[in-house]
Amino acid sequence: MSKVLEVNDLVTKFYTLDGVVNAVNGVSFDVEDGETLAIVGESGSGKSVTMMSLLGLIPMPPGKVENGEAIFMERQDLLQMTPAELRDVRGGQIGFVFQDPISTLNPILTIGEQISETLVKHKGMSKNEARDRVIELLTQVGIPDPDLRYKAYPFQFSGGMRQRVVIAIAIACTPKLIIADEPTTALDVTVQAQIVDLFKRLRDALGVAVIWITHDLGVVAGIAERVLVMYGGRPAEIASVKDLYESPKHPYTVGLLGALPRLDSRESKRLVSIKGAPPDLLIPLAHCPFAWRCDYAFDRCWEEIPPLIEVGVGHHVACFYDMEKGGPRNG
Amino acid sequence: MQRYFLSKLGQSILLLFGVLLLVFAMVRVTGDPATLMMSRQASPEDMEEFRERMGFNDPLLVQFGRFMSGAIVGDFGNSLHFKTPAMPMVLDRLPATLQLAFTALVFAVVIGVPLGLIGGFNPGSYIDNIARGLALLGQSVPNFWLALIMILYFAVELRWFPSFGRDEWKSVVMPAFVLGLPVMGQIVRMARSSVLEIRGEDYIRTARSKGLERRTIYTKHVFRNVAIPLVSVIGVQFGYMLGGSIYIEAIFAWPGMGQLLEQSIGWRDFPLVQALAVFTAVVVLALNLLTDMTYAFIDPRIRYGK
Numbered sequence: 001m002s003k004v005l006e007v008n009d010l011v012t013k014f015y016t017l018d019g020v021v022n023a024v025n026g027v028s029f030d031v032e033d034g035e036t037l038a039i040v041g042e043s044g045s046g047k048s049v050t051m052m053s054l055l056g057l058i059p060m061p062p063g064k065v066e067n068g069e070a071i072f073m074e075r076q077d078l079l080q081m082t083p084a085e086l087r088d089v090r091g092g093q094i095g096f097v098f099q100d101p102i103s104t105l106n107p108i109l110t111i112g113e114q115i116s117e118t119l120v121k122h123k124g125m126s127k128n129e130a131r132d133r134v135i136e137l138l139t140q141v142g143i144p145d146p147d148l149r150y151k152a153y154p155f156q157f158s159g160g161m162r163q164r165v166v167i168a169i170a171i172a173c174t175p176k177l178i179i180a181d182e183p184t185t186a187l188d189v190t191v192q193a194q195i196v197d198l199f200k201r202l203r204d205a206l207g208v209a210v211i212w213i214t215h216d217l218g219v220v221a222g223i224a225e226r227v228l229v230m231y232g233g234r235p236a237e238i239a240s241v242k243d244l245y246e247s248p249k250h251p252y253t254v255g256l257l258g259a260l261p262r263l264d265s266r267e268s269k270r271l272v273s274i275k276g277a278p279p280d281l282l283i284p285l286a287h288c289p290f291a292w293r294c295d296y297a298f299d300r301c302w303e304e305i306p307p308l309i310e311v312g313v314g315h316h317v318a319c320f321y322d323m324e325k326g327g328p329r330n331g
Numbered sequence: 332m333q334r335y336f337l338s339k340l341g342q343s344i345l346l347l348f349g350v351l352l353l354v355f356a357m358v359r360v361t362g363d364p365a366t367l368m369m370s371r372q373a374s375p376e377d378m379e380e381f382r383e384r385m386g387f388n389d390p391l392l393v394q395f396g397r398f399m400s401g402a403i404v405g406d407f408g409n410s411l412h413f414k415t416p417a418m419p420m421v422l423d424r425l426p427a428t429l430q431l432a433f434t435a436l437v438f439a440v441v442i443g444v445p446l447g448l449i450g451g452f453n454p455g456s457y458i459d460n461i462a463r464g465l466a467l468l469g470q471s472v473p474n475f476w477l478a479l480i481m482i483l484y485f486a487v488e489l490r491w492f493p494s495f496g497r498d499e500w501k502s503v504v505m506p507a508f509v510l511g512l513p514v515m516g517q518i519v520r521m522a523r524s525s526v527l528e529i530r531g532e533d534y535i536r537t538a539r540s541k542g543l544e545r546r547t548i549y550t551k552h553v554f555r556n557v558a559i560p561l562v563s564v565i566g567v568q569f570g571y572m573l574g575g576s577i578y579i580e581a582i583f584a585w586p587g588m589g590q591l592l593e594q595s596i597g598w599r600d601f602p603l604v605q606a607l608a609v610f611t612a613v614v615v616l617a618l619n620l621l622t623d624m625t626y627a628f629i630d631p632r633i634r635y636g637k
Contacts, residue, residue, distance in 0.1 A: 055540075057536060057539060057540060086542075087542040087543070087544065088542060089542070090539070090540055090541065090542035091540060091541035091542035091543070092542055095540075096537070096540035098533060098536070098537060098540075100533060103532065103533035103534065104533045104534055104536070104537045105534055105537065106534040106537075106538070106552055106556070107534070107556075107630075107631075107632060108555055108556060108559075108629065108630055108631055108632070109551070109552075109555075110631075114537075117538075117541055117543060117547075117551075118541040118542070118543075121541065121542055121543055121544075121547075122542065153631045153632070153635070155631075155632050155635075156635070166537070169537070169541065
């Protein structure tokens with residue numbers, strides 16, 4: 001299997017009036033052909049910024065990618081591309097789905113226009129040629145009466161239907177990779193399930209790789225093969241879904257899984273949360289970012305930044321503490 | 332669309348009725364309109380004769396009925412000063428005011444819109460700083476003062492432009508500049524802030540994520556959304572210039588409606604003042620209606636009644 005995307009040691013900072021925000025502090029991961037990787041973490045953990053900075057979608061300035069490489073399709077480094085090359089990749093080979101479908105579509109253009117734009121740009125189609133393809137796409141994402149809907153405006157759609165339109169834009173040029181940034185967060189729970197199902201169906205039909213950014217571990221189990229857990233702009237743990245849920249190795253992952261409300265619990269108890277607050281990203285990282293909130297933190301956690309180490313096949317964790325052994329990890 | 336248009340039209344008609352009511356009441360609210368209109372030296376007999384002739388002795392309702400039935404066909408009675416019908420005199424002055432307001436508007440839009448857009452796309456740049464400075468200056472310099480200074484310098488000193496009147500094309504330059512300057516300032520600021528706001532919208536990020544060219548994003552996604560607030564500013568300001576150029580016209584002796592209004596107030600020529608007030612209101616209402624239509628044309632949410 002070849003890799004669609006391989007990111008190494010990405011560092012992104014924002015130079016704001018309040019100081020330097022260390023949004024992404026050395027993130028590495030890869031995505032294989034046709035695979036779905038979930039990136040999980042709380043707000044401010046750097047999940048979105050990681051993906052947006054790979055494709056030049058963060059505002060620059062104040063944002064700046066300071067280090068790293070992102071090899072796309074085992075050929076080109078996205079971070080070294082010219083703006084024109086990057087534009088060809090965006091929309092053409094990498095599709096995007098964003099969080100809030102209410103604000104991600106231009107209110108004064110028809111949805112047909114907004115979908116065909118990307119076809120005109122990347123496939124060199126004329127508007128008329130694009131029209132047939134757009135109607136095909138609308139059918140594919142499950143929008144009824146696509147002929148009529150082609151001329152409709154975003155405000156004439158519900159939130160779930162708008163997200164289907166955004167998905168149609170993302171898959172329009174049959175990309176190799178789709179980056180979905182919390183695509184279900186702004187939707188009703190029932191609609192969330194429909195969108196997840198649609199995603200799975202399209203992914204399998206098109207064989208496209210997906211990076212699914214979310215803070216909902218419940219959704220992850222249903223759609224992803226591997227999970228990257230992020231904390232404070234750093235990877236905390238990477239593992240297959242099965243390994244992560246069965247034997248989480250990072251105290252933060254353990255906390256996240258413990259915080260999931262369960263439908264099958266009989267006794268009524270308070271929702272569990274991880275104590276403390278996310279780290280202040282204005283302070284440069286000098287030790288494990290989770291140390292403040294960690295029950296297992298010891299001297300070394302306050303002195304060094306834990307590197308990502310392999311603890312099982314394809315299972316990496318950035319932690320000095322071995323939870324199974326009940327003490328510091330060797331080496 | 333039709334429903335939107337009809338409701339806007341209905342609103343305008345209601346407003347016009349309100350204006351008529353106000354114009355009618357204004358003259359009578361102080362009690363005796365004759366004392367307002369006649370000179371202080373008029374004898375009681377003359378006053379009584381005037382009241383009778385103008386119908387001020389009739390019951391108010393009868394007077395209002397007469398006023399309204401006249402107003403509908405544009406008849407506001409004879410000007411007291413010129414002894415001829417008031418409305419044709421107003422219409423006589425319309426071309427001059429239109430010329431002045433339109434020139435001022437073109438100047439404000441042609442300079443203001445590009446400056447504002449460039450500033451919005453390059454905040455903090457060299458051009459942006461100039462644009463913002465000009466906008467601030469345009470909006471804060473009192474234009475009656477600027478008018479006098481310009482007359483002093485460009486008319487008296489340099490003799491480039493005539494200091495008053497409406498003769499050759501040069502005549503319109505100074506009054507239009509002075510009238511258009513604050514409007515230009517407002518357009519610059521509005522265009523700039525709209526661009527800045529819309530540039531940060533999620534749907535612009537979506538457009539970028541499609542890999543569209545910068546130019547496509549600007550023209551198709553940003554400009555059309557910026558146009559919505561701009562159209563409203565331009566519409567309102569044009570109405571304001573048509574009705575509110577009183578002191579600019581007075582200073583430059585520009586023979587338009589504003590100058591006539593200023594003079595007719597001095598002459599206590601109430602039929603003429605009333606005709607001017609109602610006519611200006613009609614023009615402003617018509618312009619607002621046009622602005623609303625333009626809105627609907629740009630923004631489908633309005634067109635489809637959402």
